[in-house]
Amino acid sequence: MTMLFGGGAAGKRDQERKLTRLMNSTNRPPQSNFDASSLRDALSCFPTGVVVAATCGNQGLPVGLTINSFNSVSLEPPLILWSIALTAPSLSAFRTHPSFSINILSSDQQDLCMQFARSSDNKFSDVDWRPGYGGAPVIKDALAVLECRTYRRYEGGDHEIYVGEVMQIDSSDRKPLVFHRGRFVDLAESAA
Template sequence: MHATITTEPDLIDARKLRDVFGSFATGVTVVTSIGENGAPVGLVVNSFSSVSLDPPQILWSIGLSSPSHKAFCTHPGFAVNVMGADHKDETMRFCTPSEDKFKDVDWWAGNHGVPVLSNAVATLECETEKRIVSGDHEIFIGRVLRVDSRDAAPLIFHRGQFAQLGQSL
């Protein structure tokens, strides 16, 4: 195994860093909220993590240049929809900008009116408690208000592509 060592952060190649980040398998979520015009917004996020059980908190981050960034900054709530392996195509709708990402997607209005995707493996409905800008992203810490889950295989993201779990060890 070849290791790259540098003490100068500005010398780290962005493509190499992205590849290294991609070595860590993550679950796939669609984070949703409501935009300024009252329309639902959503994007695929793999920067999701639990923070605390007491109080119940989670975090996720969004790029400052994301077209949806302003909606999450102005609306008080959001939902984290953990996507299942059986809904890869639905998840793909939220990967790129489009006029209506929610067309033909089954959802309902949860807390603060935020879209909750009916096909999600699990959902956490949250209220934004804190936002922290760091680098080219903003981290959102949310208080969990309501949760739901079903027994299904999660969708995984690893090395730049979607995957699903194989056997448990």
């Protein structure tokens, strides 16, 4: 029988080194050929809706931020996901409070979108809201609302990924706010 590697401890070490080299040469991700700005441009080609994710902060005060990283995950159980920057001041409230709301904005809610996209202690001061599932604030005239309990949290690079289990829903048939290539766009009526 042909010995591929020498015997004994030295042979085993040699074998492990060769296996590691082989695995590194086949599994290593290709060198990226883009910078953060080109990645942002490429991602902005994907049109999204716009959402305010909201929860309870200190002393039960409402906390929320504009997001477009929202997406559906599963129907059974009913799961959704979104992500929040590790640098966002509102992150600690989402880490602490076990429920949150997803408020999908309508086409006439651009101002609300921008209001929740700027750091402030009183984003809700002139917003009509009510406490929803688990006390998380729900924006009353949102296009649709998903009231969730935090199901899982995952590390996602410079963001934290939230998976929510949907506990209550509400929706209407107004037009959604749509974000594409860094600006709001009008959603063409679909031919019925």
